Amino acid sequence: MNILESDIHNRKEDGGVSRRESRGENRRAPELLLPAKDLEVLRTAVNFGADAVYIGGEAYGLRAKARNFTPDQMAEGIRYAHAHDVRVFVTANILAHNRDLEGAGQYFDELAEIGPDAILVADPGMFTLARERCPDIPIHISTQANNTNVGTFNFWYGLGAERVVCARELSLDEIAQIRRGIPKEREIEAFVHGAMCISYSGRCLMSNYMTGRDANHGECTHPCRWKYAVMEESRPGVYLPVEENERGTFVFNAGDLCMVDHIPDLIGAGIDSFKIEGRMKTALYVASVGRAYRQAIDDYMESEELYRSRIPDYLSQIRKCTYRPFNTGFYYGRPDEKSMVYGSNTYVNESVFLGIVEESPLGAGSGGRIPRARIRQRNKFCRGDRIEIMKPGGGDVTATVLGMYTEDGQPVESAPHPGQIIDLELDHAAEPGDLLRTPGESAEKPQ
Numbered sequence: 001m002n003i004l005e006s007d008i009h010n011r012k013e014d015g016g017v018s019r020r021e022s023r024g025e026n027r028r029a030p031e032l033l034l035p036a037k038d039l040e041v042l043r044t045a046v047n048f049g050a051d052a053v054y055i056g057g058e059a060y061g062l063r064a065k066a067r068n069f070t071p072d073q074m075a076e077g078i079r080y081a082h083a084h085d086v087r088v089f090v091t092a093n094i095l096a097h098n099r100d101l102e103g104a105g106q107y108f109d110e111l112a113e114i115g116p117d118a119i120l121v122a123d124p125g126m127f128t129l130a131r132e133r134c135p136d137i138p139i140h141i142s143t144q145a146n147n148t149n150v151g152t153f154n155f156w157y158g159l160g161a162e163r164v165v166c167a168r169e170l171s172l173d174e175i176a177q178i179r180r181g182i183p184k185e186r187e188i189e190a191f192v193h194g195a196m197c198i199s200y201s202g203r204c205l206m207s208n209y210m211t212g213r214d215a216n217h218g219e220c221t222h223p224c225r226w227k228y229a230v231m232e233e234s235r236p237g238v239y240l241p242v243e244e245n246e247r248g249t250f251v252f253n254a255g256d257l258c259m260v261d262h263i264p265d266l267i268g269a270g271i272d273s274f275k276i277e278g279r280m281k282t283a284l285y286v287a288s289v290g291r292a293y294r295q296a297i298d299d300y301m302e303s304e305e306l307y308r309s310r311i312p313d314y315l316s317q318i319r320k321c322t323y324r325p326f327n328t329g330f331y332y333g334r335p336d337e338k339s340m341v342y343g344s345n346t347y348v349n350e351s352v353f354l355g356i357v358e359e360s361p362l363g364a365g366s367g368g369r370i371p372r373a374r375i376r377q378r379n380k381f382c383r384g385d386r387i388e389i390m391k392p393g394g395g396d397v398t399a400t401v402l403g404m405y406t407e408d409g410q411p412v413e414s415a416p417h418p419g420q421i422i423d424l425e426l427d428h429a430a431e432p433g434d435l436l437r438t439p440g441e442s443a444e445k446p447q
Helices: 003-013 039-048 070-083 100-114 122-132 148-160 172-178 206-211 260-268 283-302 304-309 313-316
Strands: 033-037 053-056 087-091 117-119 139-141 163-165 187-195 256-258 273-276 351-356 372-376 386-390 397-406 422-424 436-440
Touching: 033 039, 033 283, 039 070, 039 187, 039 283, 053 313, 070 100, 070 117, 087 100, 100 122, 117 122, 122 139, 148 163, 148 172, 172 187, 172 260, 187 260, 187 283, 260 283, 260 304, 260 313, 273 283, 283 304, 283 313, 283 351, 283 386, 283 436
Parallel strands: 033 053, 033 273, 053 087, 087 117, 117 139, 139 163, 163 187, 187 273
Antiparallel strands: 187 256, 351 372, 351 436, 372 422, 386 397, 386 436, 397 422
C-alpha cells in the first residue's frame, strides 16, 4: 500500500468517509455508483464516497473517447477499490455487430482473469458471450437495452442477470411498479445525476449521420451539444440570428439530471443503486458530485430532518464543478417546456481543477516544518493565489499558495504546464487524496 493509499485508508478507518455498513439499521441504504475514466478518477471516486465504481476497458464500452483502462490498469484499480471495500463494474455495453463478437469473447476471457465485480452489457449476443466466458461474474443490463417495463426486467432476471438499469424515460411511479413485480433479491439501478441524451435511452444516430462515428459503438461526438443556426433555403450561407442566450443556440442540448434533493422518493421507489453519469468527466466532477450524494444518502439514513436541512449544502457542493441547468428528467412524469430538460443549457463552470495531492513532504523553510503538497498540475495558477482544499470527508479549507517548486526543488511563480509535478507550500496542510481547486469562470461552452 503506497503513501496515498495508506493515508486514505487510515482516514476512512477514523470515520472520514462513511460506508454502507456504518449506516442506519432500519432502512436499506442504496449503493452510490460513481464513474471513472482512468485510475486517477477511480481513486478519487473511492476516496470521495463510492460504494461501487463503473469503468470501461479499451473496447466494447460506450465511451471510446474516455482514456479507459488497460488490463493492467483495470487490475490495479480493482485492487485499490477492493482494499477500500468498494466494488468495480466493467462496461461492455455496445450494440455489437458480427465483427465484434470474436474480439468480445477474447475480452471476456481477460475479464474472467481480472475479476471485476460485475460486467455491464446491453446486447443479447454480448450477454450470451459474457455468461459463457465469465460464468462467475455477475451480469448487469445497461440502460441501452431499453428497460422500460416489468416484463423486460423479469426477462433478464430469468436469464441470470442480477441487476437491470432503468431506461431514463421511466418515472418513479413506473419504477415502483417494477419493484413490486420483480424478485426481491434482484436489483434495480437508475441514473440520478448527470448529462441526459436527446435520444431514447441513449440510442442515438445523430453522431453516425453527421460524422460517421457510431454512438452505439462508443464513438459519439456529441453533435447534440454543438451550436446551431438557421439558414433559409434560397439564401445558402446566410445564417439568421437566432440565439437563446449570449453564448449561442443549443437546440438539442439537454440539461443535467439532479436528484440530490429527492433522495427519499428514489429510495421509496425501490432503487438499489444510485448511478452518477460521467465516464468522460474529471476528478473534480466525480469528487464534487460523489461527495454531495454520499453525504445526502448518509444524512437521510440517519435522519430525514437532517437530510432536508442540508439540501442547500449538497446543491452548493455540486455546483462547484462544471454543470448545466438542473432538472428532474422523467422521474415526475413527461417533461414540459418549463422543466428546462432541453433548451438554453450551456455549461456553468464555478471551479477549476488544479490537482490531487499525491504526498505531503516537508518544505525547506522554517526548519523544514512548512508542509508541502505535491500535485500533478492540471490548470494554471500562481504563487499568492487563494485556493480551496477539498477533503473527502468534508470540511473544505481555503488556503494561500505561499510557494511553488518544481520536482527538483526550483522555485517558480506559476504552474503553466498541465501535467507538471509541482510542490506547493500552503498556509494550511493538505493531505494525500485531497483535491485542490480554485474559483472558475461563470460559464463555458458545451463540450
